[in-house]
Amino acid sequence: MNDGNDTHNDTSSEGLVIRKRRKGIYVLPNLFTLAALFGGFYAIVMAIDGRFDQAAVGVFCAMVLDSLDGRVARMTNTQSAFGEQMDSLSDMVSFGAAPALIAYVWALKGLGRWGWIAAFVYCACAALRLARFNVNTAVVDKRFFQGLPSPAAAAMVAGFIWLMTEAGVVGEQVRWWMFGLMLYAGLTMVTNVPFYSFKEVSFKRSVPFAVIVLLALGIAAINIDPPTVIFGLFVVYGLSGYVLYVWRRAKGLQTSVISTSTDEPDERGLHK
Numbered sequence: 001m002n003d004g005n006d007t008h009n010d011t012s013s014e015g016l017v018i019r020k021r022r023k024g025i026y027v028l029p030n031l032f033t034l035a036a037l038f039g040g041f042y043a044i045v046m047a048i049d050g051r052f053d054q055a056a057v058g059v060f061c062a063m064v065l066d067s068l069d070g071r072v073a074r075m076t077n078t079q080s081a082f083g084e085q086m087d088s089l090s091d092m093v094s095f096g097a098a099p100a101l102i103a104y105v106w107a108l109k110g111l112g113r114w115g116w117i118a119a120f121v122y123c124a125c126a127a128l129r130l131a132r133f134n135v136n137t138a139v140v141d142k143r144f145f146q147g148l149p150s151p152a153a154a155a156m157v158a159g160f161i162w163l164m165t166e167a168g169v170v171g172e173q174v175r176w177w178m179f180g181l182m183l184y185a186g187l188t189m190v191t192n193v194p195f196y197s198f199k200e201v202s203f204k205r206s207v208p209f210a211v212i213v214l215l216a217l218g219i220a221a222i223n224i225d226p227p228t229v230i231f232g233l234f235v236v237y238g239l240s241g242y243v244l245y246v247w248r249r250a251k252g253l254q255t256s257v258i259s260t261s262t263d264e265p266d267e268r269g270l271h272k
Contacts, residue, residue, distance in 0.1 A: 028076055029083050032069035033090050036062045040094025043158070047102040052171075055102045056162035060230070062094035063151045088130050095154035096126030100182070106161055107171030107178040118179045122157070122186035126150050129189040144194040144257040148238060152195070153185040156238050159231030166227045188238065194248070194257045195241040 039062030046055035069087060073079045100123040108115030129150050136146060160181055164174055171178065222229045248255050 029069045029073035029078055030086055032065050032072055033083065033086050036065035036069065036094055037090040038062075039065060040090070040098040043094070043098045044101050047105045052102065052106050052161050053165045055098075056158040056165070056227075059094065059098060059102075059154050059158035062090075062098075063155060066091065066094065066151060084134075088134060091130055091150055092127060095150040096123050096130070099154040099157040100126075102161060103157055103178055103182055107175040108182070110172050110175050111179060114179065115175070118182040118186075122153075122182045125186035125189045126153065129153075132190070141194075141257045142199050143197055145197050146257045147191050147193060148185065148188040148195055148241060149197075150189060152234055152237055153189050155230070155234040156185050157181060159227065159234055163227040163231045185238065188241070191241075192256060193241040193245045194255065195237070196244065 039058045043055040043058030043062070046052070046058060066087070069083070073083055100119040103122070104115060104119040108119055111118070129147055132146065160178065161171075164171070245255055
């Protein structure tokens with residue numbers, strides 16, 4: 001679906017009318033991208049208003065919507081260069097600027113210049129991470145991400161704030177923990193450490209019944225205590241890359257995720 005008029009008439013020298021198709025913008029996938037952008041913007045507004053639990057939820061909502069836009073584009077065959085650029089800009093707001101600003105307002109402000117330096121390091125690393133992803137799309141092994149994906153880094157930051165807020169802990173009490181987490185998440189985004197991408201998981205394939213049971217148990221576990229479970233899951237994922245790196249190195253396997261093949265990853269245009 002394109003917005004605007006998608007055709008116009010042109011007359012050739014023989015008097016025949018030739019219809020030329022105009023380039024437009026696909027509405028459906030970009031609606032998901034705009035919704036993800038709104039999630040990041042909403043998170044910033046909630047942080048300014050002091051509602052940090054809602055700010056964290058905004059970041060997680062942006063994550064869910066961001067994971068859908070590329071898949072919707074492929075399912076509807078509406079991929080476009082415009083959509084890829086829009087997706088990256090949305091990610092920079094939702095997973096770069098928003099977590100940095102939320103963390104600064106919640107805890108890092110009390111550290112003075114060290115606080116805004118930590119927030120800037122995270123934000124700058126997110127920008128570098130997204131830029132590197134865009135230029136390395138065709139050469140990175142699609143089974144892995146090169147460095148921590150920006151949505152996962154944002155989830156670690158937002159998850160920690162959500163968990164502490166639910167526990168009644170104010171940011172001033174854990175400001176140095178927040179400082180360390182910001183540096184860890186930011187710098188891990190720009191490392192060459194491999195993180196499993198889960199791109200080989202296909203929802204079109206049949207799976208054993210036990211997998212469905214495990215998924216149901218996972219959903220139930222999240223519902224018991226969402227902040228604790230979600231933060232714990234992303235902490236485990238945020239550490240998994242280093243474990244994978246050490247394991248591959250010990251086995252004598254290639255630790256670089258730069259593929260020897262030039263096949264383009266299936267998830268082009270998704271970040272992160």
